Amino acid sequence: MTTISNSTSAFYDRSAMDIADLRARAEAMQADLSRGQRIARSSDDPVGASRLRQLQRADATSTIDVANAAKASTNLQLTDTALASFADYVTHIQELTTQAANGTMTDAARASLGAEIGQIRDNMIQLANSRDAQGGALFGGQSAGDAYAVTAGVAGYVGTGSAGDLPLGDGQNVTRGLTGPEFLAFPAGGASPDLLAALKTLSDGLQAGGTAAQQAARDGLAALDQGMDQITTAQTVVGTRLAWVELTTERRTNLTEMRANEESDVGGTDIASTVARLQETMTVLEASQASFTKLASLSLFSLLN
CATH class of the missing domain: 1.20.5 (Single alpha-helices involved in coiled-coils or other helix-helix interfaces)
Structure with missing residues (x-):
């Protein structure tokens, strides 16, 4: 009787274990189908799980790089738009100054043009104190305040020495903008330290009248040409940086797609x-x-x- 009892018990136990094992395998496959992943624990596939963790860390880092690229792109686009406005201002001032250089113009007419140039200069100072996407100084480097402060009519740069870099991933960086002196300051040896100072000299000279007013207009044209060259160069630099951000963004997108495909192959x-x-x-x-x-x-x- 003991032999029969033990055999019967073993039959039931073995049958229950076999059925339970089949149920567990079926439930595991149903779970895999539900979540789309075959690796629920590292023990399911240690090598695959390790690779998935590496890919997931790369995805997390890529998210930070995407945010930095978006920030850099926005600030550079704001910079590019502001530079275009600076160029428009300078072009208009060149037209006014060309009129003022005409020998037939009266002192009163030149004074009127000088006053208008002074108003445009004030607008340019306000533009130089524009804010970036994060509320900082667009042309003040890493300063939280204004890029330029006006003391006794003289605009002086009060920002930091550089705009600062943002990492784009894989050891690549991009400078997020420009400082005011990088496109407003004249090369060493100029009569004025920067374009804003040259415009003040021009405006004051035209409003002073007399024979010196016409000469001030002629000198102003030379300074304006130099200023336009600086702005044009800065626009080229900003355009190059925007292209670099777009290139790294495209590369990052391709890498993200490759990681997604590998994650699907390894753990999907x-x-x-x-x-x-x-x-x-x-x-x-x-x-x-x-x-x-x-x-x-x-x-x-x-x-x-």
């Missing part, structure tokens, strides 16, 4: 294969349950009938 669920194996497992499970039910109902008395 093969839908077709998993569905086929699930159907096979469910078929075996149903057959095992039916067989167990039929065998469990058999007894020695049934065989004797």
Whole structure:
């Protein structure tokens, strides 16, 4: 009797374990299909899980790089727009100064042009104190305040020495903007330190009248040409930086797609294969349950009938 009892118990235990194992495998495959990932724990595939963690860390770092690139792009676009406005201002002042250099113009007319140039200069100072996307000084480097302060009519730069760099990933950086002196200051040896100072000299000279007013206009034209060259060069620099941001963004997008494909290959669920194996497992499970039910109902008395 002990032998029969032990055999019966072993039969039930083994059958229960087999059915439970089939159920667990079916549930695991259903879970894989539901979440789209075949690796739920590192123990499922240690090598694959390690690679997935590396890819996920790269994705997290890429998110930071994307934010930096967007910040740099926005600030550079604001800088480019402001530089275009500076160029428009200088072009208009050149037209006014050309009129003032005409020998037939009266002192009163020149004074009127000088006053207008002074107003445009004030607008340029306000433009030089524009804010970037984060509320800082657009042309003040890393300063939180204004880039230029006006004391007794003289505009002086009060920002930091550089605009600062932003990392774009893979060791690549981009300077997020320009400081005022980088496009307003004249090269060493000029009569004026920068364009704003040259405009003040021009405005004051035209309003002073007399024979010196016409000469002030002629000198002003030379300074304006120099100032326009500085602005044009700055526009080229900013355009190059924008192109660099776009290039690194495109490269980052390609790398992100490659990582996504690799993550799918390494840890993703093969839908077709998993569905086929699930159907096979469910078929075996149903057959095992039916067989167990039929065998469990058999007894020695049934065989004797």
